[in-house]
Amino acid sequence: MAEPLLRVDNLVRRFGGIIATDHVCLDVAKGEIHAIIGPNGAGKTTLISQLTGHLAPHAGRIFLGGRDISHFPAYKRSALGLARSFQITSLLTDFTAADNVALAAQAHDGKHSFRFFANARKEKGLRDAARSALERVGLSHRADVLVSKLSHGEQRELELAVALATKPQIMLLDEPMAGLGVTESQRMVKLLAELRNEVSIVLVEHDMEAVFALADRISVLVYGRIIASGKPDEIRQNEEVKRAYLGDQHVVVGHG
Amino acid sequence: MKSQLNVSSIVAIMVVAGLVLLPVYSNLTGNIFILTLFTRIVILALAAVSLNLIMGYGGMMSFGHAAYLGIGGYAVGILAQEGIGSGWAQFAVAIAVSALYALVIGALSLRTRGVYFIMITLAFAQMAYYVASGLARYGGDDGLTVYKRSDFGGLINLGNRVQFYYLCLACLLAVVVLVWRIVNSRFGLVLQGLRSNEQRMQAIGFPSKRYKLACFVIAGMLCGLSGALLANNTDFVSPAVMYWTRSGDLMVMVILGGMGTLMGPVVGSVVFLVLEEVLSQLTEYWALIMGPLLLLIVLFGRGGIMGMLGRVNRG
Numbered sequence: 001m002a003e004p005l006l007r008v009d010n011l012v013r014r015f016g017g018i019i020a021t022d023h024v025c026l027d028v029a030k031g032e033i034h035a036i037i038g039p040n041g042a043g044k045t046t047l048i049s050q051l052t053g054h055l056a057p058h059a060g061r062i063f064l065g066g067r068d069i070s071h072f073p074a075y076k077r078s079a080l081g082l083a084r085s086f087q088i089t090s091l092l093t094d095f096t097a098a099d100n101v102a103l104a105a106q107a108h109d110g111k112h113s114f115r116f117f118a119n120a121r122k123e124k125g126l127r128d129a130a131r132s133a134l135e136r137v138g139l140s141h142r143a144d145v146l147v148s149k150l151s152h153g154e155q156r157e158l159e160l161a162v163a164l165a166t167k168p169q170i171m172l173l174d175e176p177m178a179g180l181g182v183t184e185s186q187r188m189v190k191l192l193a194e195l196r197n198e199v200s201i202v203l204v205e206h207d208m209e210a211v212f213a214l215a216d217r218i219s220v221l222v223y224g225r226i227i228a229s230g231k232p233d234e235i236r237q238n239e240e241v242k243r244a245y246l247g248d249q250h251v252v253v254g255h256g
Numbered sequence: 257m258k259s260q261l262n263v264s265s266i267v268a269i270m271v272v273a274g275l276v277l278l279p280v281y282s283n284l285t286g287n288i289f290i291l292t293l294f295t296r297i298v299i300l301a302l303a304a305v306s307l308n309l310i311m312g313y314g315g316m317m318s319f320g321h322a323a324y325l326g327i328g329g330y331a332v333g334i335l336a337q338e339g340i341g342s343g344w345a346q347f348a349v350a351i352a353v354s355a356l357y358a359l360v361i362g363a364l365s366l367r368t369r370g371v372y373f374i375m376i377t378l379a380f381a382q383m384a385y386y387v388a389s390g391l392a393r394y395g396g397d398d399g400l401t402v403y404k405r406s407d408f409g410g411l412i413n414l415g416n417r418v419q420f421y422y423l424c425l426a427c428l429l430a431v432v433v434l435v436w437r438i439v440n441s442r443f444g445l446v447l448q449g450l451r452s453n454e455q456r457m458q459a460i461g462f463p464s465k466r467y468k469l470a471c472f473v474i475a476g477m478l479c480g481l482s483g484a485l486l487a488n489n490t491d492f493v494s495p496a497v498m499y500w501t502r503s504g505d506l507m508v509m510v511i512l513g514g515m516g517t518l519m520g521p522v523v524g525s526v527v528f529l530v531l532e533e534v535l536s537q538l539t540e541y542w543a544l545i546m547g548p549l550l551l552l553i554v555l556f557g558r559g560g561i562m563g564m565l566g567r568v569n570r571g
Contacts, residue, residue, distance in 0.1 A: 052459055057297030078461035086459075092452040095445075100408040103449055114470065120442040166460055181454055 003066045005030045005200050006051075006170055013046055013224075021045040021057065028170060033192070036201040038221035039244075044204045045087055046124035047221070048172050051202070052084045053077045063074045065169070075165070078107065081158050081169035085176055091147045097158050098130045098143040100107075104165035104205035105129035133165040134158075137191060146246040149193075153184035160191065170200040179209040190215055212236070265301035271526060275425055279418045289545070291417055297529045298424045299485045302354040304509040305431055306478035306522035311507070312516035313439055315451030318537075320381030320504050324476050326388055326498035328483020333400040343414070347424040347484050354480025355473050362472035366465055367527050381503055388486030388495040399494025402487055424485050428522070429540045431478050436518050438474070447471055447546045449560050451516075512553060514562030538571045 013021035014124035020043040028034045036044055049055035051062060052073035053098050061070045066079055072080075081160065085160060091100050105126050106113060114233070136139050137157040150158065156176055161172050177185050189210050192201065196214075205211050209220065212232050219229040228238045235241055275298065282291040304498040307321045332348035340346065365376045394400045405414040416421045438444045446467050449457045454464050487493040496502075505528070513524020531549070533541035 052453060054458070062346045073463070075461050078459060080457035080539075084458070084459045090453050090456045092456065094450050094452060095449070099445070103445055103457075104460040106445070108457045113462070113467070116444075117437045117441055117443040119437075119440045120445050121440060162460060183525075 001138055001246040003063070005027055005032075005065060005096065006202070007063040008051070008065070009061045011047070011048055011050060012058045013043075013055065013060065014058055014206055021226050023049065023060070024224070026219060026226065026229075028202055031197060032216045033201045033203055033214050035205060035215035035218045036207070036221055037205065037211055037218060042221040043224040044221055045174060048084065048174050048202070048204060051172055052082065054058070055174055065111075072187050077237060081162035081167065083166045083168035083170070085156075085173045085174060086113060087165050087174040087178060089152070089155045091155060091158060091162070093148045094146065096126065096144050096146055097134060097139060097150065097154075097161075098149060099160060101130035101133045101161050101165045104162045105133070130163055133161040136164055137161045138187070152179050153181065154182060156184075157191075160188075164195075164199075166217075167197055168204065171195075172202045172204075172236075174201070174204045176246075178207055179208055186211060205245055262566070263568050264517070264519075264562050267562075267565055268522065271523055272429070275331070275428075279421055283418075286493040288417070291421055293529070293533060295417075295421045295424055295489055295550065296486075297526055298428050299482055299489055300425060300509070300529065301522045301525035302424070302428045302431055302485070303479045303482040304506055304513070305392070305435060306475045306482065306555040307506050308510045308515060308517075309322070309435055309438070309475045309478070310523040311333075311470060311510055312514075312520070313435075313444065313451065314447050314468060314475075316472070317364075317366075317374045317473075317507075318331045318475075319500070319503050319507065320377035320379075321475075321479055322498050322500070322502035323357065323361075323384040325486055325502065326384060326495065326550075326555035327357055328480040329356050329493035329497055330388060330391075330394070330400070331480070332406060332484050333402050334394055334400050334458070336406075337394065337400065340408040341404055343408040346406050350480045350484035351477045354483070355384065355435060358473040358476025359469070362476075366468050366472065378500055378503070378546045381498060382500060383496050385498040388498060394475075395494070397495060399496070401493055402491045402493065404486070404513040405488045405491070405566040420488065424489075427481060427485065429430055429518045431470045431481075432518060432522065432524035433476075439518070443467065443470070477482030508550060510560075512560050516559070520560055520562040527561065 006028040008024055008026040011021050011024045026048060029200045031068065038044055046055065053072055057070065061068055063069065064082060069077055089116065106120065109125060131140065134143055137160050139154060139157055139161060141156060147155065147158065160176065177188055180188060180249060185207060192214055194200065203211065203214065215232055216228060218232055218235045219226050222244045225246060228235060230243045278294050279291060282288060303321065303325060307318065307545045310316045310318050311431055328350040329354055335346045336348060367372055368376055389397050412419050414423065446462055450464050450468060458464055471489045486497065507525040509528045510521045513522065514520025531546060535545050541566055559566065
């Protein structure tokens with residue numbers, strides 16, 4: 001079998017006596033949407049943070065395109081095509097939407113940023129890249145608005161535009177639907193569905209409707225451990241999953 | 257963002273115009289004292305502008321910025337005592353040593369953040385203070401008199417009050433323009449991004465530490481220049497110039513005028529030092545008036561003077 005784009009091998013992370021990531025193995029193929037679900041406190045964000053390099057694992061390895069990136073700092077992983085959106089929107093609030101995206105493009109256009117004189121807001125290449133990423137998520141008309149003035153839904157879309165502007169091979173999306181209204185959620189699902197052919201996605205999400213609509217595969221994380229992994233239908237019928245997770249959230253799934 | 261003429265830009269323009277015309281006023285009225293006062297203000301404004309680059313745009317609360325005033329000053333004083341009078345050499349050494357100091361201190365301090373960063377920059381500046389106090393050959397605690405001002409050949413005579421004032425003002429304005437360019441450059445946007453959210457900047461691909469360090473070094477060099485000018489102004493340099501209260505003064509000037517605004521530190525320096533001068537003539541206990549006044553501005557005028565003016569504009 002060909003090497004998957006992202007492979008996680010027996011990753012372990014402890015916080016004191018708690019094992020937040022318990023020998024997690026995971027792989028994501030090219031063009032795949034792999035969802036990670038699990039109850040609150042299951043260690044989903046902890047896992048994502050280790051994948052992006054913001055948190056060091058205590059054991060185990062992470063491979064991107066066959067390369068061991070376990071000890072790479074965050075910025076190097078970004079350079080290799082790993083992008084992340086944050087659970088709590090963490091954009092640069094005193095910049096405009098276009099500035100946020102242009103900065104991401106600036107980090108990836110092959111030139112360093114030790115340029116002290118030329119006005120970066122007038123660099124055509126960066127502005128064009130920003131515009132096309134914003135267009136992609138349907139935010140072109142809001143390009144010159146300060147992030148602090150954008151609605152929550154628009155900020156989530158902007159998060160995605162920023163991730164896209166880094167020209168990623170794989171995106172780790174930490175609850176992109178969090179706090180979105182019904183229509184906004186549907187738009188986000190549609191957007192992610194469109195992206196599936198260009199970029200692999202690891203999707204951490206509580207919105208089961210979205211997860212089952214989008215995911216090629218689903219892994220279920222409970223107390224730091226992956227208790228099941230497979231196609232959406234298999235997960236839906238898995239007894240252990242029903243007990244451990246879907247059971248106490250049957251209301252959510254019932255509507256799905 | 258737009259280049260519109262708002263209240264704060266009008267004030268900024270008036271301040272610059274006032275500074276440019278000051279020697280004319282001094283000449284017409286025969287008031288030499290005001291020129292001396294404002295020479296000092298312009299020099300310290302330059303230091304405040306450099307601190308604003310770290311604090312205002314970089315979001316790094318450095319509490320040891322006065323160290324560079326001392327380094328720049330001692331570069332001039334020591335070279336002058338050793339018989340090297342050339343201003344070019346003195347200023348080059350002042351700036352180079354400041355850069356080196358900033359590189360080492362920055363590399364160590366930037367491993368920490370928040371309160372620890374404040375404390376460690378303070379500690380290093382105090383170390384510089386005690387090192388200077390121990391320089392027995394160069395006056396130790398008592399400081400070092402600079403008997404001859406920096407010599408720039410026939411180009412400019414620093415002994416001439418007006419010429420020296422204009423040199424200082426030219427340096428200040430050049431540095432303001434430099435900071436303005438930096439802030440809008442690729443480097444400057446990265447810097448402001450780091451101020452806002454360092455983790456996010458790393459996630460989109462920026463190795464944050466080297467940008468912060470570069471900023472730290474640039475600011476150090478600019479403040480070293482200020483220190484070299486200051487030693488020429490007072491014809492004297494002593495460890496006191498590096499004492500932590502001086503670093504605090506610089507921070508107050510920046511916060512008072514408006515952190516992260518281009519002209520804020522200049523306005524802040526003028527207001528702070530003029531107030532200090534006026535109040536200290538009124539009463540021995542001038543600090544009792546100054547303190548609460550600053551407190552009020554910081555508490556109720558978020559964004560300092562430039563911030564308040566900005567709000568006036570928005571109605």
